[in-house]
Amino acid sequence: MTGLHAHQVVIVGGGFGGLQAALALRHAEVSVTLVDQRNFHLFQPLLYQVATGALSPANIASPLRSLVKRQANTRVLLGKAVGLDAPRKILRLADGELPYDTLIVAAGARHHYFGHPEWEAHAPGLKTIEDATSMRRRIFAAFEAAEREEDDAKRAALLTFVVVGAGPTGVELAGALAENARHTLPREFRRIDTATARILLVEAGPRVLAGFAEEHSVNAAAALAGLGVTVRISTAVVKIDDHSVVLRHGTEEELIATGTVLWGAGVQGAPIGKAVAEATAAALDRAGRIVVGVDCAIPTHPEIFVIGDLAHVGGIDAPPLPGVAPVAMQQGTYVAKLTLARLAQRTLPPFRYRDPGSMATIGRRLAVAQVGRWKLSGTLAWLAWLFVHLMALVRFENRLLVLMQWGWHYLTWNRNARLITGRDEKPTDS
Ligand SMILES: Cc1cc2nc3c(=O)[nH]c(=O)nc-3n(C[C@H](O)[C@H](O)[C@H](O)COP(=O)(O)OP(=O)(O)OC[C@H]3O[C@@H](n4cnc5c(N)ncnc54)[C@H](O)[C@@H]3O)c2cc1C
Structure with missing residues (x-):
């Protein structure tokens, strides 16, 4: 009550x-x-793992009612x-x-689509559970359509994924996509070689992970290249439609045929x-x-x-x-x-932010972390990232489930939440 x-x-x-x-x-x-x-609290930092089939939506969401059920002075309204x-x-x-x-x-x-709200229909962003399942649908439907496609050029377009924005979300998405294509999916398809999928990470600024120290940008770019991600810096997206994106680098424009564009920018x-x-x-x-x-x-x-x-x-x-x-x-x-x-008729000093540091993961045993002047990359940063994200999940039950899924994924490379669900808003067999 x-x-x-x-x-x-x-x-x-x-x-x-x-x-x-x-x-x-x-x-x-x-x-x-x-x-x-919504009737739940959402742990957005792990949304990209739902979008790429590693976790299920319920693993990263908790009903608000259950979170405050012992708090007698609080009610929740949907x-x-x-x-x-x-x-x-x-x-x-x-x-x-x-x-x-x-x-x-x-x-x-x-x-935010920088004055191009029409791009949202072609390039979903990642903020909600629906966004994540929409991305998941598009990613895995593209592999399915490629398996059935007879035309080489169309098949290549279906196996081309463009991620826009190389902040933490874009980097995490591109890394997880590459791991899917190179490690999780290969033995499951008969006609296509998923390892040949082309993953492009496009960034308008001069470096990836711009909010991090320069050496982390260099490490992250190298780690992405090692995973097979092509990073395009100082490159702006000028057009997106159902079948392609147009990129501009300096005065040069390039059309990339693709069935899947994912938005990790503004x-x-x-x-x-x-x-x-x-x-x-x-x-x-x-x-x-x-x-x-x-x-x-x-x-x-x-x-x-x-x-x-x-x-x-x-x-x-x-x-x-x-x-x-x-x-x-x-x-x-x-x-x-x-x-x-x-x-109580008192006041408080102004709000002051105490920065606990930041971290981003790129892939297995690949992450960067910085706390003040202390910088870490590689396996140690990755373990720190796993620990911090696990502990930050609000319920013990979710921590346990996520830990089990991560452990299984580490041993087998399997990603079991690769469900294609919901409405197919966009044809992927073009
Ligand atoms: C993909 C992704 C990855 C991220 N990774 C990290 C990370 O690794 N580390 C990190 O520190 N931060 C990360 N962030 C950022 C972090 O999630 C946000 O800074 C944080 O969620 C902001 O908290 P908030 O309370 O302002 O808003 P939110 O957590 O977004 O909560 C807003 C709430 O308001 C509700 N709401 C909105 N409008 C209305 C309305 N009109 N009526 C009723 N309810 C409404 C929503 O349903 C939602 O529950 C990430 C964000 C994203 C999207």
């Missing part, structure tokens, strides 16, 4: 930031309502926030209204951010993030906090913090503490 307290805290989004805020309020004398359009009546302190849902005293908006981000704030900004006269930055003060609150509405991927903290001139889970989680804890401090 939900405890009854006068102060109503409403949290939009049960991702890393919102869930952390709710958990940090578990002993507080406030009523917490956690609203999400609902979509669509707007705000800021003067009356009412959150508008698609099918109702919720009054609040404190509102924490932690609605995350979506993909992100922008979730759509609800625009409605919140309009209702509160808050500014949005170029990536659609709401500009908030150093306390994560909207300057004109101190009772509304914005955290995580949707927030640009410290004013428009402050450099945005990286869109990573530790930022969202630390902000979730911070705004929970600040809410309680304010109720």
Whole structure:
């Protein structure tokens, strides 16, 4: 039963930031309502493993209700926030209204196609379970269609995969695709040699993993090449359709025939951010993030906090913090503490991010990690990556299941979650 307290805290989004805020309020004398359009918390860092058949969706998602079931002051509502009546302190849902005293908006981000929203139909991004299963369908349907294709050129196009964006997501996707093609699939097909699949990783900037130290970019590029991934840096995508992409490098354009393009490039704030900004006269930055003060609150509405991927903290001139889970989680804890401090007529110093370091994996025993000036690559970094990601999964049950799948995969190269499910939105036998 939900405890009854006068102060109503409403949290939009049960991702890393919102869930952390709710958990940090578990002993507080406030009523917490956690609203999400999904009934589960999603561990996005392992989405690429669902997209490439290594894990199943349920391995990386946990029902929100079960995560807060022992938290008597908290209720979970399945609902979509669509707007705000800021003067009356009412959150508008698609099918109702919720009054609040404190509102924490932690609605995350979506993909951004740099002014080409039409590319989304041809090049799915990776943010949701549906995105991951859509990628999975396209990847494995392409191999199936290639097995049946008589025409050499069409078969080659079906066995060409283009990954756009060489940040951690693009690098992880390209590496896992290469491992599928070279190690998991070969003995399963009779006509095609999956090891001949061409995997292109395209990056507009001058290096892969631009957020990491330069030596890590060099190591990652070498590791990708070793896996058989062709990396194209300083190369922009200028056109995508169902059968091809056009790349531009300097003044030269190249058309690549392909049936599968995967998007791992830009992100922008979730759509609800625009409605919140309009209702509160808050500014949005170029990536659609709401500009908030150093306390994560909207300057004109101190009772509304914005955290995580949707927030640009410290004013428009402050450099945005990286869109990573530790930022969202630390902000979730911070705004929970600040809410309680304010109720006790106290205040807190501004939010300060403590960077725990970053890591990215490329493939088996291939990863890079950096914590401050401490840098690691290869097997040790990979083991660190496995450990950190396993421990960061929110439920013990998921940790155990993922550990078992990874162990089995390590021994056999098998990826058992290679299901082609859902609607076939895009023909892959072109
Ligand atoms: C493929 C991928 C790989 C990543 N890898 C890493 C990594 O290795 N390490 C790392 O630190 N970070 C990683 N990140 C980034 C990390 O996942 C994000 O920074 C983090 O999820 C941000 O947390 P958040 O709470 O702001 O948003 P999210 O975790 O995205 O949560 C937002 C929640 O809000 C809900 N929501 C959105 N709109 C509404 C609405 N209108 N009404 C109701 N609910 C709504 C959503 O359903 C969702 O549950 C990765 C992200 C992706 C996509």
